[in-house]
Amino acid sequence: EIVLTQSPATLSVSPGERATLSCRASQSVGRHLAWYQQKPGQTPRLLIYGVSTRATGVPARFSASGSGTEFTLNISGLQSEDFAVYYCQQYNNWPTWTFGQGTKVEIK
Amino acid sequence: QVQLVQSGAEMKKPGASVKVSCKTSGYTFTNYYIHWVRQAPGQGLEWVGWINSNRGNTTSAQKFQGRVTMTRDTSISTAYMELHSLKSDDTAVYYCARDHLGSAEYWGQGTLLIVSS
Numbered sequence: 001e002i003v004l005t006q007s008p009a010t011l012s013v014s015p016g017e018r019a020t021l022s023c024r025a026s027q028s029v030g031r032h033l034a035w036y037q038q039k040p041g042q043t044p045r046l047l048i049y050g051v052s053t054r055a056t057g058v059p060a061r062f063s064a065s066g067s068g069t070e071f072t073l074n075i076s077g078l079q080s081e082d083f084a085v086y087y088c089q090q091y092n093n094w095p096t097w098t099f100g101q102g103t104k105v106e107i108k
Numbered sequence: 109q110v111q112l113v114q115s116g117a118e119m120k121k122p123g124a125s126v127k128v129s130c131k132t133s134g135y136t137f138t139n140y141y142i143h144w145v146r147q148a149p150g151q152g153l154e155w156v157g158w159i160n161s162n163r164g165n166t167t168s169a170q171k172f173q174g175r176v177t178m179t180r181d182t183s184i185s186t187a188y189m190e191l192h193s194l195k196s197d198d199t200a201v202y203y204c205a206r207d208h209l210g211s212a213e214y215w216g217q218g219t220l221l222i223v224s225s
Contacts, residue, residue, distance in 0.1 A: 001170070034211035036153075043203060043218060044145075044153065049211040056213075087153055091210035095167050097143065097155040 006100035012108040023088035032092040110134040112216035127190040130204030137185035138162040141207040146200040
């Protein structure tokens with residue numbers, strides 16, 4: 001089973017600043033990686049798929065990169081609605097999925 | 109518009125079974141796979157399994173194998189997940205999600221399952 005490890009567990013950022021979230025895979029997942037945002041009491045929202053493709057309606061301040069085992073989600077100019085938990089998800093051995101444990105982005 | 113609407117909250121006793129439905133609309137049901145994901149209180153997302161909405165074949169995470177049954181009724185564009193031999197740590201919100209190139213583009217609203225004696 002592919003294990004995804006996200007870091008840090010919690011990231012404290014001031015509004016307007018940049019947040020950088022990391023996701024590391026225990027083995028290569030190629031470009032089969034997605035990112036989700038989840039706010040309290042809400043369902044997850046797809047942000048990014050295929051490592052770097054933004055889903056429909058996702059603002060350009062969200063960007064992502066990586067390949068193989070190392071991946072990054074960047075959020076530039078953090079806005080109040082961006083404070084949430086972010087999960088990475090791999091689908092390299094589709095249809096089996098695994099998720100990272102999440103990174104909470106909180107207001108500093 | 110694409111919608112996935114799940115059945116309501118459930119409370120079950122340990123050892124019982126639960127069946128959660130996921131009624132879809134706004135797209136051709138058989139063209140997209142459905143995944144099931146759960147989230148225990150205060151915890152992260154955990155993949156349960158997947159059903160091919162067209163052919164009906166399924167794959168589940170190893171920890172659920174033998175305990176989860178996923179089915180679908182194409183006539184009403186609905187997917188189902190049945191979890192058997194419930195334990196207290198099955199308490200979670202269960203989501204269905206439509207596959208999009210391997211990721212989950214659309215999600216149901218979630219179904220809360222509480223397992224308690």
